[in-house]
Amino acid sequence: MTIETERLRDRVAAELLRTRDRTTLLTEAVDDGDLVAQHSPLMSPLVWDLAHVGNQEELWLVRDVGGREPVRQDIDELYDAFQHARRDRVALPLLNPAEARRYVAQVRDKALDVLGRARLDQGRRLVADGFAFGMIVQHEQQHDETMLATHQLRSGPPVLSASPPPAPSTPVTGEVLVPGGPFTMGTSTEAWALDNERPAHQVVVPAFHIDRAAVTNAQYAAFIDAGGYDDPRWWSTAGWDHRQAAGLVAPAHWQRDGSSFVATTFGRTEPIAADEPVVHVCYYEAAAYAKWAGKRLPTEAEWEKAARFDPATGRSRRFPWGDASPSPSQANLGQQHLRPAAAGAFPDGASPLGVHQLIGDVWEWTSSDFHGYPGFAPFPYREYSEVFFGPGYKVLRGGSFGTDGSAVRGTFRNWDYPIRRQIFSGFRCARDA
Template sequence: MSRPNPPAPTPRDVAALLQDARERTLLLVSPVPEAELMNQHDKLMSPVVWDMGHIAHFEELWLVRNLEGPVRFGEMPGMFNPFENPRSVRGQLALPRLADTLDHMATVRRTVLDHVQAGDTGRADPGLLDGGYVYRMVAQHEYQHNETILQALQLRGDETRYRAPRAIATPPGRPVVASEDGMVRFPGGTVEIGTDDRAAAYDNERPRHAVELAPFRIGAWAVTNGEFARFIDDGGYQARSLWSDAGWKHREEAGLVAPQFWERHDGTWWTRSMDREMPVDPDRPVCHVCWYEAEAYCNWAGRRLPTEHEWEAAASWDPSSATKRTFPWGDEPPTAFDANLDQLSFEPAQTGAYPGNLSPIGCYGMIGDVWEWTASDFAPWPGYQTFPYPEYSEVFFGPDYKVLRGGSWATRPGAIRNTFRNWDYPIRRQIFSGFRVAQDD
């Protein structure tokens, strides 16, 4: 049964929601010199000041200009329109200085709050206002750019490493219950995928629909550094038979020999998270691997990647009661006790560190730590309807993108749930991505 949408937020609720997103943006950029915020460290990512300007213009479009009548995403100012200026060229733009960007962000926010306090909805689309969706959409958009900013900051060179404002340490890991091969079983049958939530869920998560699944087995935890290191030691990156044609071509062109940010020092693998270098911890989920690396590992291990139907069923569906959970542990939103989310640990936790982060069938850690690659292309659910603009989901549907699920340590709690769908090119690994294995039962 679908859960009712929450009531429309009060003006105080809206102010708190938007302020939470903005405080985090400002916290993340505060340790970075202006020159570094203006600089494009890698063609894969924008200059951080571009993200900040885009955040402000997105908010202005949907919470100010939308009051004058329906708007389209394409009305975003050209400099900050991601389709007119892809990431590869954003470093060449005449971007505004940091002070001007901050002033614009603050001015837009003041205008928004004045309208909210006055109850002024103008001629805005009623569908956007229903249940306060548009305010949550704007907050989620800023949350998602918080994670994008962290991806860019992770790519900064040795001389300009980001001093991460770490505010919480992850707890130590604990044993996870599983069969001897580290797998748990899903019995198959009819499950419900997606959601009818219209208060927070994006259009690509909707509608909720029934899917028939064959029985399968899935990893009780995401593949760890220690497990992945055995793949490396066994010659996995050199074994052509483990790689698809496209994967092998990319492996050779990119010179892949290990996850991104791994380096050998005196025979030991080390990794880096922002400004901190450390020996690779075998008990943490492997991070910064692309889809092709995940596929090759699965071939080496005699497994496969789960489909996103399988992933969502394993995360959310309780076969004993035929009910669906919003999060692996239930319907309550995540807190710092539930999962490694919200950015301020700045690294994945050891497996089992959050014992309550357990799905109905016994899968650990399906929310937080690392995004998990699935076998699925990004495609619409049956009955999909674009809302409120095609540039969020619709224009990306197709075989070019693979779906990731579950969020990472760099994901804000308000931007993740069992139904949330992320997607990227299979060659990407600057994202905080890992995976778990599956097999037919």
């Protein structure tokens, strides 16, 4: 084994353990009654997510990479996300909390043993550079963010706590001009990049302006106060139909309090913070605000160029600030804080063009449908990305305060239905140059 392979093995082990610590925090914060309850038909019971991350780890690391005997083959169908809709999972004969905890612990012991024996520097593409292990880390972190969203939807007293995000250290207003021309979108070199991020390819983007910061609560409240939810001029036909059918009048979790608004966040109801990014808005709401403001949502390619393109070198970075993985001074990630930070709170994370907080805080809606890149090839299974391609899903970029640094980068692509608001979603605006 080379020194580099041993370092990779140590890194993978640390990421697996760090991720499990977060899963444990999210599932130990509530009692067993909350774990088995369905807090929203949009979400699974927390205990389903817990056993599901263990089942995926068993399928890929224990059985596939390790070639070991199954731990619990009898539960594969219960925890197959394509077999049962979220709203139906509460009625399944799921493992109870104690059984789920024992199961994921047993799987983890075997997975770490597999890691200790796996050849990460050669052989199958699935194992090379630790990809299968990185895929499982990202998968569990994605479910941790899903569980965090479930916590936001549960009723009752607060059970999660975190320090407030840092205050802004520099004013961030207005917009920047992103020059037209080609840039490299996607990646062919990021070791743990998922299939929909691949391959790297050149895209020519005309010049455009993009907001330096995400749209704030105060800006969005002005849209509401101006009658934005009552005027079909600002809404697409599908958006207006949904606004009426769903009775949308404000972002999820907002309530009127006299002439202003309060929001309930993880069990705490407080006045909205005027300078923090608006969160829990759907694509249709974001697009309506942008039109009202005389702008539009950026395309996915525009968003990525604003986040990655360095005009001084002409190359695409891994992150807006460079190629190093995120640090706490660069981005609001990993539920270090339980809400988005105000614009200007992370100046170290700005892009070369001066666009702030593109990574972390809120997932940002783009105007693009979810499709594969030219030359896309599903790996290691079609159900991760390919089955979702089409006009039914819109792309979100950048991660949120609930996204872990291992599960987001400048090329990372998220997608969801345009009506979804339970995710930690916001947006910024763009316009043609």
